[in-house]
Amino acid sequence: MKNQLSLYWKCQLTGWSLAALYWGYIGITGGRFNIALGIFQFVTDVAVYSLITHLYRNFALRHHWTDLEINPLLKRLIPAVFVLGLVYVVVTLAKIFLFRLWFTVGPQQDFFPFIRLNGVTIFIAGVRLMSIWLLAYHLYHYAQREVKSTKEKARQEIITRDARLSNLSAQLNPHLLFNSLNTIKALVLDEPETARHAIDLLSDLLRTGLYTGDDVLISVKDELELVIYYLDLEKLRFEERLTYQLDLDDSLASVQVLRLSIQTLVENALKHGISTRKAGGLVRIKISKEGEFIRIMVQNPGCLDSRIPVTGVGLANLAERLQLKFNGKASLRLVNEPEAVVSAIVQIPIS
Template sequence: MENKPFISHYWKCQLIGWTSASLYWTVQGYTGSGFRWDLAWVHLLSDVLMYIAITHLYRNFALKNRWQQLPLDHLLWRMLLAIPVMGVFYTVVTLVKLYLIRGLFLQNYQQRFGDFFELNGLGIFIGGIRLMAIWLLAYHLYHYAKREIRLSGENARLELGFKQAQLDNLSAQLNPHFLFNSLNTIKSLIYTNPDAAGRGIDLLSELLRSGLYSGPSMLISLEQEMELVRDYLELEQLRIQKRLTYDLNIDKSLLSQMVLRLSMQALVENAVKHGIAPRKEGGNIDISASKKEGYLHLNVTNPGILEYNNSHEGIGLFNLRERLEMTYQGLASLNLVQQGKKVCAQIKIPLL
């Protein structure tokens, strides 16, 4: 288990930054007249504590309102409003601190606070604006750079996962056993049913084309995904004939919704391989798409018993789960559940 640092980078930067600023002011005071070491220490400690408190309160406010997740243009105008507000806080606490320290440590100090404010307020406010602007820029630039690095890494992982899915899909389609069965099916139909043989060639070429030339997009409409599923099922029906039937229950209002490419096809392939092909009598596959509570639910149900000790979740479903996780930032899910004598593969993704 990795040990966390005793002091986080944030607190190290806070302490080092404000201590450095206070030491700079101490050096300025040392070069002037009437320098006192006791006052220098009081000013240094109070400055560090007060200005860390102001900036830390801002940090908590920004975190609570998730400003780190905002686009840069939305964040900039919020910063423009925050800088003068923090400058006012800086001015008030600085004036009160200076006035109290002078009253406590300097003998016969009689200046009224109103006069002290009038004399020093504007200069301290301008200095506070400058310091708060520097702090906010440094703080948000750090988090912006960190977010960009994280997003770049996630995008790279997502792109790699998509390319892997394309390779896996193509590999499955070029599987010698799959091709052998498909071509044998087409060959046997050439003399008995030439039209069906021609259709089989069209379907096989369309499936292979989808694996080779599917383009860079990782999301496609549900309608496009279902066209691919229908082509796959029709080709499988030519191979295993009446042993495979299927029902589609797709909410037409969802056809324009974007889904992960090859997601439904992966579920249907899994259903044919594990639920229909091993059964002498075959079976029916139920495919549905519906919406509920802001989520798109994609279900593929086939006959079978889910074997937990010998999971039906192979490389294809494992990769699909990873791609869902990366694409939807943990908001999507893939589950296999037993429903009586049937197995249901369920995908749940947020509606876009």
């Protein structure tokens, strides 16, 4: 494989080549111009001035100047510019002297009057060129450092967010299991046959998705399978007090939603709706599409008290998981509907 020039050397050679071409243009428009001498000057200009700035680069890297913040860096750059300007003057004057010595035919002009006449101008030009080079070099490194810092910060935020999301999800498995075991406990003495059936349902519940993995997202179809097992289990406890209805747009069956999101809404509906009413009622699950969002609505009988905030493992947990996973694009809200019905509505962007 052919070795390719680094970005640094591409910029070095391009920058000094443009400067040397500009000086060649000045020479051409100034009168007498020797093409061979002009080419030789171009090559030496690029080589010599690239060497000067490259030596500075090595010095800056050795002393970690590229890692400095703006204020301490400026304190070093100001004297560095003048030092490099002096080096530029010395090298440029030496180059001019040698070129005159090697290529001038006939009597030569006294060199010292030339230095007195042009030395300050060359020094100012050197300071200007070195200032441009130093600013470009250090601004590039500063920008690269900021980009790296931003990426690292974003990576740490993602790691922290994922850790919080995993912790929140981990809270829900034992929570659901304990609720299911309480249901079975309530049936063991009075209805042992029903309790055995409940244990079978709990086994299906565990097998279906409760401890099958740590995936944050799950398809609507798989999530609903878990929910149905849970509702059938709870129906053994509530008997005729609990009925449920599922309304699903089939095109949304494969859409990914938060694991245990629908389950959390259903659990909340039973806890704050069905269990608080002597007559029980209907739990309705409706999943539809609204624009670029999937809309999950779980309804239960009851009346929402807006003075009581959403707290605890259930809805508060779900709200935080939605915020973390979808960066504020998903939402959870509770709504009082007519005829004493409460709707818990989740909207999740469809990826």
